[in-house]
Amino acid sequence: MFDRARDAGVRAAGFEWLGEQVIRYGDVLPRKILENGYVYNGERVPFIGPQGIFKPRFLQVPISITTVPKGPYNDFYGGDGFIRYRYRGTDQGHRDNRGLRLAMELEIPLAYFFCVAPGRYFATWPVFIVRDEPEKLTFSVAIDDAVHIGIRPDAKGYDPRIEDPFESGRRAYVTSTVRVRLHQRAFRERVLEAYRRQCAFCRLRHEEFLDAAHIIPDSAPEGEPLVTNGLALCNLHHSAFDRFFIGVRPDYIIEIRPDILREGDGPTLRHAIQGLHGQRIVLPAHTAHRPDPALLARRYDQYRENAIT
Ligand SMILES: [Zn+2]
Numbered sequence: 001m002f003d004r005a006r007d008a009g010v011r012a013a014g015f016e017w018l019g020e021q022v023i024r025y026g027d028v029l030p031r032k033i034l035e036n037g038y039v040y041n042g043e044r045v046p047f048i049g050p051q052g053i054f055k056p057r058f059l060q061v062p063i064s065i066t067t068v069p070k071g072p073y074n075d076f077y078g079g080d081g082f083i084r085y086r087y088r089g090t091d092q093g094h095r096d097n098r099g100l101r102l103a104m105e106l107e108i109p110l111a112y113f114f115c116v117a118p119g120r121y122f123a124t125w126p127v128f129i130v131r132d133e134p135e136k137l138t139f140s141v142a143i144d145d146a147v148h149i150g151i152r153p154d155a156k157g158y159d160p161r162i163e164d165p166f167e168s169g170r171r172a173y174v175t176s177t178v179r180v181r182l183h184q185r186a187f188r189e190r191v192l193e194a195y196r197r198q199c200a201f202c203r204l205r206h207e208e209f210l211d212a213a214h215i216i217p218d219s220a221p222e223g224e225p226l227v228t229n230g231l232a233l234c235n236l237h238h239s240a241f242d243r244f245f246i247g248v249r250p251d252y253i254i255e256i257r258p259d260i261l262r263e264g265d266g267p268t269l270r271h272a273i274q275g276l277h278g279q280r281i282v283l284p285a286h287t288a289h290r291p292d293p294a295l296l297a298r299r300y301d302q303y304r305e306n307a308i309t
Pocket of ligand 1: 234
Protein backbone atom coordinates (compact mmCIF):
# COMPACT_ATOMS: atom_id res chain seq x y z
CA MET A 1 0.00 0.00 0.00
CA PHE A 2 1.27 3.42 -0.94
CA ASP A 3 2.09 5.63 2.05
CA ARG A 4 1.62 9.09 0.62
CA ALA A 5 2.65 10.97 3.75
CA ARG A 6 5.90 9.08 4.09
CA ASP A 7 6.68 9.40 0.37
CA ALA A 8 5.94 13.12 0.52
CA GLY A 9 8.20 13.52 3.56
CA VAL A 10 11.15 11.81 1.86
CA ARG A 11 10.64 13.83 -1.31
CA ALA A 12 10.18 17.21 0.39
CA ALA A 13 13.37 16.66 2.42
CA GLY A 14 15.15 15.76 -0.83
CA PHE A 15 13.96 18.89 -2.60
CA GLU A 16 15.04 21.02 0.33
CA TRP A 17 18.46 19.40 0.21
CA LEU A 18 18.67 20.03 -3.55
CA GLY A 19 17.88 23.69 -2.91
CA GLU A 20 20.81 23.90 -0.50
CA GLN A 21 23.17 22.33 -3.04
CA VAL A 22 22.07 24.80 -5.71
CA ILE A 23 22.72 27.73 -3.36
CA ARG A 24 26.19 26.35 -2.79
CA TYR A 25 27.19 25.17 -6.27
CA GLY A 26 24.75 26.85 -8.66
CA ASP A 27 22.09 24.92 -10.54
CA VAL A 28 24.62 22.75 -12.38
CA LEU A 29 25.60 20.04 -9.90
CA PRO A 30 28.41 17.47 -10.02
CA ARG A 31 27.20 13.89 -10.36
CA LYS A 32 29.05 12.78 -7.22
CA ILE A 33 26.89 15.01 -5.02
CA LEU A 34 23.69 13.60 -6.52
CA GLU A 35 24.96 10.04 -6.19
CA ASN A 36 25.74 10.54 -2.52
CA GLY A 37 22.37 12.17 -1.99
CA TYR A 38 20.98 13.09 1.42
CA VAL A 39 20.09 11.49 4.71
CA TYR A 40 16.44 11.02 5.74
CA ASN A 41 15.64 9.50 9.12
CA GLY A 42 19.10 7.97 9.28
CA GLU A 43 18.89 6.45 5.78
CA ARG A 44 20.95 7.63 2.86
CA VAL A 45 18.85 8.54 -0.17
CA PRO A 46 20.78 8.77 -3.44
CA PHE A 47 19.22 11.14 -5.99
CA ILE A 48 20.58 9.67 -9.21
CA GLY A 49 21.36 6.15 -10.43
CA PRO A 50 22.97 4.44 -13.39
CA GLN A 51 19.72 4.55 -15.41
CA GLY A 52 17.65 7.55 -16.49
CA ILE A 53 14.69 6.74 -14.25
CA PHE A 54 15.79 6.39 -10.66
CA LYS A 55 13.96 5.06 -7.60
CA PRO A 56 15.74 4.73 -4.25
CA ARG A 57 15.38 1.29 -2.72
CA PHE A 58 12.77 2.15 -0.11
CA LEU A 59 10.51 4.34 -2.21
CA GLN A 60 7.75 2.96 -4.43
CA VAL A 61 7.82 5.75 -6.99
CA PRO A 62 10.92 7.13 -8.80
CA ILE A 63 12.48 10.29 -7.35
CA SER A 64 14.35 11.54 -10.42
CA ILE A 65 14.71 11.34 -14.17
CA THR A 66 17.91 12.14 -16.04
CA THR A 67 18.57 13.06 -19.64
CA VAL A 68 21.91 12.74 -21.36
CA PRO A 69 21.46 14.48 -24.71
CA LYS A 70 23.06 12.93 -27.75
CA GLY A 71 21.57 15.32 -30.27
CA PRO A 72 20.07 18.82 -30.44
CA TYR A 73 18.31 19.91 -27.26
CA ASN A 74 15.16 20.89 -29.06
CA ASP A 75 14.43 17.24 -29.75
CA PHE A 76 13.25 17.09 -26.18
CA TYR A 77 10.40 19.53 -26.52
CA GLY A 78 6.98 18.79 -27.90
CA GLY A 79 4.72 21.33 -29.58
CA ASP A 80 2.88 21.88 -26.28
CA GLY A 81 6.09 23.19 -24.65
CA PHE A 82 6.45 20.20 -22.35
CA ILE A 83 9.47 17.92 -22.32
CA ARG A 84 9.35 14.51 -23.96
CA TYR A 85 10.96 11.78 -21.93
CA ARG A 86 11.63 8.43 -23.56
CA TYR A 87 10.70 5.15 -21.97
CA ARG A 88 13.44 2.96 -20.71
CA GLY A 89 13.76 0.50 -23.62
CA THR A 90 10.68 -0.49 -25.57
CA ASP A 91 8.79 -2.48 -22.95
CA GLN A 92 6.05 -0.31 -21.51
CA GLY A 93 5.73 -2.82 -18.66
CA HIS A 94 9.35 -2.38 -17.55
CA ARG A 95 9.42 -1.50 -13.85
CA ASP A 96 11.02 1.92 -14.51
CA ASN A 97 8.31 2.82 -17.02
CA ARG A 98 5.66 1.53 -14.63
CA GLY A 99 7.23 3.70 -11.93
CA LEU A 100 6.84 6.87 -13.98
CA ARG A 101 3.28 5.92 -14.87
CA LEU A 102 2.56 5.59 -11.16
CA ALA A 103 4.12 9.02 -10.56
CA MET A 104 1.71 10.38 -13.18
CA GLU A 105 -1.36 8.68 -11.71
CA LEU A 106 -0.55 9.72 -8.15
CA GLU A 107 0.70 13.19 -9.23
CA ILE A 108 3.97 12.74 -7.44
CA PRO A 109 6.72 15.34 -7.99
CA LEU A 110 10.19 14.29 -9.17
CA ALA A 111 13.51 16.01 -9.79
CA TYR A 112 14.87 16.29 -13.31
CA PHE A 113 18.60 16.23 -14.06
CA PHE A 114 19.80 17.29 -17.45
CA CYS A 115 23.39 16.44 -18.31
CA VAL A 116 25.03 19.61 -19.72
CA ALA A 117 28.65 18.40 -19.66
CA PRO A 118 30.29 15.12 -18.62
CA GLY A 119 29.44 14.52 -14.97
CA ARG A 120 27.56 17.83 -14.63
CA TYR A 121 23.79 18.11 -14.32
CA PHE A 122 21.41 21.02 -14.53
CA ALA A 123 18.87 20.32 -11.77
CA THR A 124 15.24 21.38 -11.70
CA TRP A 125 12.25 20.34 -9.59
CA PRO A 126 9.44 19.65 -8.98
CA VAL A 127 8.52 18.06 -12.29
CA PHE A 128 5.37 16.09 -13.02
CA ILE A 129 4.66 13.36 -15.52
CA VAL A 130 1.60 14.69 -17.32
CA ARG A 131 1.11 12.34 -20.28
CA ASP A 132 1.94 8.81 -21.31
CA GLU A 133 2.11 7.93 -25.00
CA PRO A 134 2.89 4.23 -25.33
CA GLU A 135 2.74 4.36 -29.14
CA LYS A 136 5.63 6.87 -29.08
CA LEU A 137 7.31 5.25 -26.06
CA THR A 138 7.40 8.65 -24.33
CA PHE A 139 6.13 10.49 -21.30
CA SER A 140 5.54 14.24 -21.21
CA VAL A 141 7.13 16.14 -18.35
CA ALA A 142 5.96 19.50 -16.97
CA ILE A 143 8.10 21.60 -14.66
CA ASP A 144 6.34 23.42 -11.84
CA ASP A 145 7.11 25.94 -9.16
CA ALA A 146 7.82 24.43 -5.71
CA VAL A 147 6.78 27.55 -3.81
CA HIS A 148 3.53 27.87 -5.68
CA ILE A 149 2.39 24.31 -5.17
CA GLY A 150 3.48 24.37 -1.56
CA ILE A 151 6.14 21.67 -1.24
CA ARG A 152 7.55 22.22 2.21
CA PRO A 153 9.66 19.82 4.24
CA ASP A 154 7.63 20.48 7.38
CA ALA A 155 4.27 19.79 5.79
CA LYS A 156 2.72 16.67 4.37
CA GLY A 157 4.21 17.43 1.02
CA TYR A 158 2.39 18.15 -2.18
CA ASP A 159 -1.33 17.66 -2.07
CA PRO A 160 -2.68 17.06 -5.57
CA ARG A 161 -6.27 17.23 -4.40
CA ILE A 162 -6.12 21.01 -4.34
CA GLU A 163 -7.72 21.98 -7.63
CA ASP A 164 -5.80 24.69 -9.42
CA PRO A 165 -7.46 26.19 -12.50
CA PHE A 166 -4.20 27.86 -13.60
CA GLU A 167 -2.07 24.76 -13.27
CA SER A 168 -1.63 23.93 -16.94
CA GLY A 169 -0.76 27.48 -18.01
CA ARG A 170 1.60 27.97 -15.12
CA ARG A 171 3.40 24.71 -15.81
CA ALA A 172 3.83 25.55 -19.51
CA TYR A 173 5.24 28.95 -18.52
CA VAL A 174 7.61 27.57 -15.87
CA THR A 175 8.77 24.84 -18.26
CA SER A 176 9.60 27.44 -20.93
CA THR A 177 11.58 29.62 -18.49
CA VAL A 178 13.53 26.59 -17.31
CA ARG A 179 14.19 25.72 -20.94
CA VAL A 180 15.88 29.10 -21.47
CA ARG A 181 17.90 28.65 -18.27
CA LEU A 182 18.95 25.17 -19.34
CA HIS A 183 20.30 26.53 -22.60
CA GLN A 184 22.20 29.28 -20.78
CA ARG A 185 23.79 26.77 -18.44
CA ALA A 186 24.66 24.40 -21.28
CA PHE A 187 26.26 27.31 -23.15
CA ARG A 188 28.29 28.31 -20.09
CA GLU A 189 29.49 24.75 -19.50
CA ARG A 190 30.57 24.29 -23.10
CA VAL A 191 32.32 27.63 -23.37
CA LEU A 192 34.14 27.31 -20.04
CA GLU A 193 35.24 23.82 -20.98
CA ALA A 194 36.51 24.99 -24.40
CA TYR A 195 38.59 27.73 -22.72
CA ARG A 196 39.91 25.35 -20.06
CA ARG A 197 38.07 27.35 -17.41
CA GLN A 198 40.00 30.59 -17.70
CA CYS A 199 39.28 34.13 -18.83
CA ALA A 200 40.15 34.54 -22.53
CA PHE A 201 41.57 38.00 -21.77
CA CYS A 202 43.42 37.71 -18.43
CA ARG A 203 43.62 33.93 -17.82
CA LEU A 204 41.91 34.18 -14.41
CA ARG A 205 41.02 30.60 -13.52
CA HIS A 206 38.52 30.98 -10.69
CA GLU A 207 35.28 29.61 -12.03
CA GLU A 208 33.24 31.64 -9.54
CA PHE A 209 34.19 34.75 -11.53
CA LEU A 210 33.79 33.31 -15.02
CA ASP A 211 30.95 33.84 -17.46
CA ALA A 212 30.23 32.67 -20.96
CA ALA A 213 29.93 35.93 -22.88
CA HIS A 214 28.14 36.07 -26.22
CA ILE A 215 30.08 37.65 -29.09
CA ILE A 216 26.77 38.52 -30.77
CA PRO A 217 23.84 38.70 -28.31
CA ASP A 218 21.72 35.60 -28.34
CA SER A 219 18.79 36.40 -30.60
CA ALA A 220 17.21 33.00 -30.03
CA PRO A 221 17.70 32.19 -26.35
CA GLU A 222 16.22 28.75 -26.80
CA GLY A 223 18.43 28.06 -29.84
CA GLU A 224 21.33 25.69 -29.96
CA PRO A 225 24.21 27.18 -27.92
CA LEU A 226 27.23 27.65 -30.17
CA VAL A 227 30.66 27.75 -28.55
CA THR A 228 31.93 29.70 -31.60
CA ASN A 229 29.69 32.59 -30.51
CA GLY A 230 31.15 32.54 -27.01
CA LEU A 231 34.10 33.79 -24.99
CA ALA A 232 34.94 32.70 -21.46
CA LEU A 233 35.45 35.97 -19.60
CA CYS A 234 35.82 36.99 -15.98
CA ASN A 235 33.15 39.34 -14.63
CA LEU A 236 35.29 42.45 -15.13
CA HIS A 237 36.19 41.63 -18.72
CA HIS A 238 32.68 40.47 -19.54
CA SER A 239 31.35 43.89 -18.52
CA ALA A 240 34.17 45.70 -20.32
CA PHE A 241 33.50 43.66 -23.48
CA ASP A 242 29.72 44.17 -23.35
CA ARG A 243 30.15 47.93 -22.86
CA PHE A 244 32.65 48.29 -25.71
CA PHE A 245 35.64 49.23 -23.55
CA ILE A 246 37.37 46.34 -25.26
CA GLY A 247 37.21 45.11 -28.85
CA VAL A 248 38.48 41.84 -30.30
CA ARG A 249 39.61 41.90 -33.91
CA PRO A 250 38.77 38.92 -36.16
CA ASP A 251 42.47 37.96 -35.93
CA TYR A 252 41.97 37.56 -32.14
CA ILE A 253 43.95 40.66 -31.11
CA ILE A 254 42.53 42.73 -28.24
CA GLU A 255 42.08 46.47 -28.64
CA ILE A 256 41.32 48.91 -25.85
CA ARG A 257 39.19 51.92 -26.69
CA PRO A 258 41.53 54.91 -27.32
CA ASP A 259 39.93 57.18 -24.69
CA ILE A 260 40.27 54.41 -22.07
CA LEU A 261 43.89 53.89 -23.11
CA ARG A 262 44.62 57.57 -22.45
CA GLU A 263 43.03 57.56 -19.00
CA GLY A 264 45.26 57.70 -15.96
CA ASP A 265 43.89 55.72 -13.01
CA GLY A 266 44.89 53.08 -10.46
CA PRO A 267 46.41 49.63 -10.93
CA THR A 268 43.19 47.85 -12.01
CA LEU A 269 42.77 50.07 -15.06
CA ARG A 270 46.49 49.91 -15.87
CA HIS A 271 47.00 46.17 -15.51
CA ALA A 272 43.62 44.60 -16.07
CA ILE A 273 42.42 46.83 -18.93
CA GLN A 274 45.13 48.94 -20.60
CA GLY A 275 47.69 46.13 -20.31
CA LEU A 276 45.61 43.94 -22.64
CA HIS A 277 45.99 46.26 -25.64
CA GLY A 278 47.60 44.41 -28.53
CA GLN A 279 47.56 41.02 -26.78
CA ARG A 280 46.04 37.93 -28.35
CA ILE A 281 43.11 36.27 -26.58
CA VAL A 282 43.44 32.79 -25.12
CA LEU A 283 42.03 30.38 -27.70
CA PRO A 284 40.34 27.00 -27.24
CA ALA A 285 42.60 24.07 -28.06
CA HIS A 286 40.07 22.71 -30.56
CA THR A 287 40.01 24.75 -33.76
CA ALA A 288 36.29 24.00 -34.11
CA HIS A 289 35.61 25.80 -30.79
CA ARG A 290 37.46 29.02 -31.66
CA PRO A 291 35.44 32.21 -32.02
CA ASP A 292 33.90 32.56 -35.46
CA PRO A 293 35.90 35.38 -37.20
CA ALA A 294 32.72 36.52 -39.00
CA LEU A 295 30.94 37.02 -35.65
CA LEU A 296 34.03 38.78 -34.23
CA ALA A 297 34.08 41.07 -37.29
CA ARG A 298 30.43 42.03 -36.71
CA ARG A 299 31.11 42.69 -33.07
CA TYR A 300 34.31 44.61 -33.84
CA ASP A 301 32.36 46.92 -36.18
CA GLN A 302 29.94 47.67 -33.33
CA TYR A 303 32.91 48.36 -31.06
CA ARG A 304 34.38 50.80 -33.61
CA GLU A 305 31.04 52.59 -33.90
CA ASN A 306 30.99 53.00 -30.13
CA ALA A 307 34.64 54.02 -29.77
CA ILE A 308 35.44 57.64 -29.10
CA THR A 309 38.73 58.37 -30.82
ZN1 LIG B 1 39.58 38.48 -17.18
